[in-house]
Amino acid sequence: MKTSVYILLKYWKKHKKNLMSLIFSAVLLTAITLVYWLGQRESQNRYFEENIYSDGVEELIIFNSNDELRSIVLKENKRTKSASAYKFGNFGDFAFGTVDDPHNIMRIKLESGRLPTDESEVAVDRAVLNALYWTGKTGDKISFDNKEYTVTGIMDISRRNGSTLGVNSVYNLLDGHDMPECRTLPLILFSELEGSPQARIDYFSGIVSKKLTAEQAESSPEYTRILDALSEKLNYEKSSFMANFVGAGTIGGNHSTFRKNTADFYTLLFLTGGAVAVLSVFTVIRTIFHERQGNIAILKKIGMSRKKRLGMYAAECAALSAAATLAGFLAGTIVYFIILIVKVLFMGEMNISGFTNDYYITSRSVDPFIFSGVFSVSIIILAYFLNLVTVKIKLKTPGKNARPRGLARCLNRVFRGGVTSFVQCACLVIICVSTVFSYMYYTINGKHVQSIMLGAPVSQLYAGGIDMQQSNVAEYYFCTPPQITGVGNADNPSGYFSAAQTDFDGGFDDGLANALPEYAFAAGFLEQPFIISEEIDNDLENQIDFSIPQTRELLLTYSNEEYQNFFDEGQIGSKNLYRAPTCLSDEKTINMLMEYVREGEINIEKINAGEEILVVSTKNIPPFTAEETYVFASALCGEETYGISGINVSAPVKIGAVIRIPDSADPLLKRLTANDETQYNFLTTAAGAEKMGLHNARYTDVFAAEEMDGSIFPSEAKMTMISIKQLKTLDFLKRLKNAAGIIMTLIVMSLLGFSAYFNGIAMKIRKSSYQISVLRAQGASVSKIKKVLLYKNLKIPFLAVIFSYIALKAAQMSANSLCDKWDELWMSGDEFAEKLSETIFMRNNWWQTNLEIPTLIFLAVFSAITLILTVTSLRKFKGDIAGSLNSGRTRQ
C-alpha cells in the first residue's frame, strides 16, 4: 500500500495541472450540490417564516385536548410528533402557561435568549414586556404575582398570531366562540407550573399528507378514522372540527404547491451545474486514465499485481473524495453565502438562510452536507469504476487496398477529441440553454436587460406628483397633508361634503415660505373649503350633494351639538354649497402666473389680507369674472371623524384674477398652483387662507431646484425630504436587483463553463502534446497546428449553440402553441391545463423573448475565450521540439 501511495504521489507531483483539473471538477460537483440543498432549506425557511402564523402548517391543532385524544392521533399516524401548550391563567390581558415541545414543533420564535428550563425562569413575549414598560434584557429580573423570575428569553409570537396584541384566542375558545384559525400560545412561559391547566392545545406535525387537497382529506379513510375517534371525545360538532382539520390538509396542499415552484434559481443551478459537474468529473477522470496508460503499462511490466493497481486506484479515489468533499463543503458554503448576501442586499429579501436546526425544515428536506457529500463521492467512485471497466476501443485496420486518408482527415484523427469533445459540447449545450433560459426568466421578454444595457431608465424619478428630472427639481420636501373626511352620495363623489382634520399641526406658514431660497417654491392644498350661495349658481361646479337621507343622518350623528341644526332652514346646510378646492402657493410662485392672467390682476397684498382670491384652471377658462364675490367656508370634522365640530365662514371674497394655465406651461408651475382633478380651483397664500378662516392653512410641499439646507424647517413642520440623488440610487438598485438574477446566473455559468469546457481545451492540448511534437519534428509549423486546433476547438461552441438554438426554438414554438391553446383547455377543465398552470411555463410570456441575441452573444463570448485559450495553450510548444518530444514520449 505504501508503494502504491508513493507511486501516486510521485505521479501527481509531475502532473499537477491534471490534478488541479480533477480536484476542481470534483469540488465543483460537491459545492453545487451543497448550494442547491442549502437553497432548498432556505426556501422552506422563508416559506415558514412568512406563512407559519398566518395560515398554519401541515399539522393538526386540537384545542382542549387530553391524553386520550393525543394517543388516538399518535396511534393512527405513526409519523406524527407532538407538542403541548398549557394555559394556566391570565396575567392581566396576557395568558401564561408552559409548553412541552421537545421537537420545536410550535416554532416559538425567540427575539433573544432561550426558553425557561428552571422554575425560577420565564420567557416573555415582547408585546407583554412593552405593555409592562419593561426595558430590561435577557438575564434581568421580572416580577409576576409578587414573585421574581429571571427572563431567559424574549419571544416574538403574538405579533404573528394575527390576533390583537394581548388577546389570547384560547381565552375566546373558552367563551364558546368559533375556533380560531390561528395558532396561539401563552404569552408568558414558565418552565413548570403546578395545578390543572385551564386549556391545553396539542400540536401534531406530519399528520397530514403533503399532497392532499381539502377534498381528498375529507374522503381519506385515515382522516375519517381520526375524525370519528376525535369527534366522540370532543364537545364540538364534527363539522366545526373538520373545518379546522381539513384546513390543515388544504394548507398542506398549498405548501406542496409552493415546494413545486420554489427556488427556481437554485433548481436551475443544480440541474445545469450538477449535470455539467458530473460530466466534467467523468471526462477529467477518463482523460487522466487515458494519459496514464503508459504509466500503468510500465507498472504491469515491472510486476505490480492487478490487486495492487486496483488498490492504488482505490487510494486515489478515496483521497480525491475526501479532498473534494471537504473543499467542496467550504467552497459551497462560501458561494451560498455570497448568493445570500446578494439576495439580501440587492434583491430585498429577508435575511433567512438555509442553515437552520428548525425541526420543520430539517424534517422536510435532506441534510445538505450529507447529501452533497454522499452524492459527489458516489459520482467519483462511479467515474473511477466505469473508466476501469471500459474496454479500450481497438483501432479497426483499414482493408488491404484502402487508400490512405488525406492530410485534413489525418490531422483530424490525430487531434480527435473523442469523448472529451462530446462532453464539452454537451456541457456547452446545457450551459447555453440554461443561460438563455435564465435570460428569458429573469428579464421578462428580454426587455429589462435590454433597457439596462441601453441605459434607458427602468423607472422615472417621480416625487410629489412630478418627474423630478424633467422639472429640474433637486429636492422635494413634504409633510403628510391634513386628513379629510368625506360624507355624501357614493354615486356622486364630486359632491362630497369634506371636513378637515382638527389637530393638523404640520407644515409651515408664509413667514417661513418667504424665507426660502429663491429656487425653492412652497405649496399646499385644502380640500375642504366650500362656497355658500343663496341661489343656485350654474357657473359653479361640484355642488355638494346631501340628497341621501342617510348622509344627513350620518353627518348629524357625529356633529357637535351646536351643528345639529345644520340642515335647518336658514342654516348653512340648507343653502347651495359648492366644493371649492383651494391651492396654496407662496408669493413668488403666484407672481409667476402673471403672464397667464385672463382677467383682473394679481394683488398679493389683498390676497394675503384675505380680501381677494385667484381662480385657476389648466383645462378651460374658469367661469368667473374678476371682482365677483363669494363667501367661502371651511368645516372641521368631529372626534369620530365624521360630523362637524366647527365651521368658519369668511367675509365675501373677491375674485382677484382669472387665470388659465396653458398645456405648454412649466409642469412644476401647474403642480404648485393647480388641481388637475377639478375643472378649476382657487388659489391663495397660506396667510390669505388663514385670513379667510380656512382651516389647516399651511404649506405642506416644497420643490427646490437646488440642494438646500433642510434645517430651515423646524421639527414641528414634520417635513421629510426626497432628493433626486436618492431616487437615482434607488433606481439604480432596483435595476441592479432586476439584473442580479441574471448576473448571478452568468457568474455561475461562467464558473461551470470554465470547469467543463475551458478546462477541457487545455487538457486536450496537453493530451496531444506528443502528437504536436511529432508533427513539428516532421516539419509542421506551430501556426499550421494552431489553425487545425482552432478549427477543431471552435467547432464545439458552434455546434453547441446550433443544438441549443434548435432546442430552445422548438421549446419556444411548443410553449407558444400551448399558450395559445391554454385558454381553451382551461375553460374545458382539462387536467393537463391545470397542471400546466402550476408550472413555470405559464409565467410572464417569457417565451416571446428573442432568442437570437442571447445565443449569438453566448457564441461570441465562448468562441473568443476558446480562441484565446487555444492560442495561449500552444505557446509552450514554441522553441524546443526535442524536449517536448522527449516528455511526450514518456506520456505515451
Next chain:
Amino acid sequence: MIKTENLCKTYGKGEGSVAALNNASLTIEDGELVAIIGKSGSGKTTLLNLLGCLDTATEGKAFYNDTEITSLDDSKAADFRLRHIGFVFQFFDLLPELTAAENILLPARLAKKSADNYQEIVNSLGLSERVNHYPSQLSGGQQQRVAIARAMINDPEVLLCDEPTGNLDERSGKEVMDLLLKMNREQNKTILIVTHNSEIAAQCGRTIEIADGVIV
C-alpha cells in the same frame, strides 16, 4: 554541405546550467555517411537536434550549403526541416492514430508534394504488406522502417538518424543499417548517424567523436 561554427548549447541558467555542446565546429560534405559517437550524455543527440532544427543553439552557427539554419525563425525552420531534412528517431515517433502509410505520407502532405516515390520507398523497405496497419500492430523493426520511409518521402538531401537501431534487436538493426548504407550508396544521401555502437560506426565512412560536449 553541412557546416557548423562554434556551435554551443547550454541548458539552464547560472550555476545550474549544463553545457551540452561546446564550440562544436565541423564540416560534412554531400554524400558522406558519418557516425557521431560518444558515451551516453556526451552531446551527440544535442548536436543532431541542432543540425535538424529541433533545438535552438545558444551560440554559434550552422549552415546547410548557403542557408544559415541557426538564424531561421520557427516557421522557416519547420519548412526547411520539412523539405531538406529527414529525421529518424530512436523511438520511431510514429503517430499512433495514423496507419503506417499515413505516417509515411505525412511529410509529403505537409509540404504539399505529390509523393510519387511513395510506392518505390515502400517496396524497397519491404513494407507493402503492412502499410495499412497501425504502429501498435507493427514490430519494432517494421516501425523503424516506416520511420525511415517517412524520413525519405520528401527526398531530403540529409538524413539525421538518432540511434536508429538502439531500440531494435540485432537482426532488425542490421536490416535498418543495410537500408541506410544502401541509400547512401545508391542515392548519395548525406547521412549522419548518432550511435554508441562501434560496429555501426565502423560501417560509416567517417566518425566524429564527441566527449563532454566537445568534438574530439
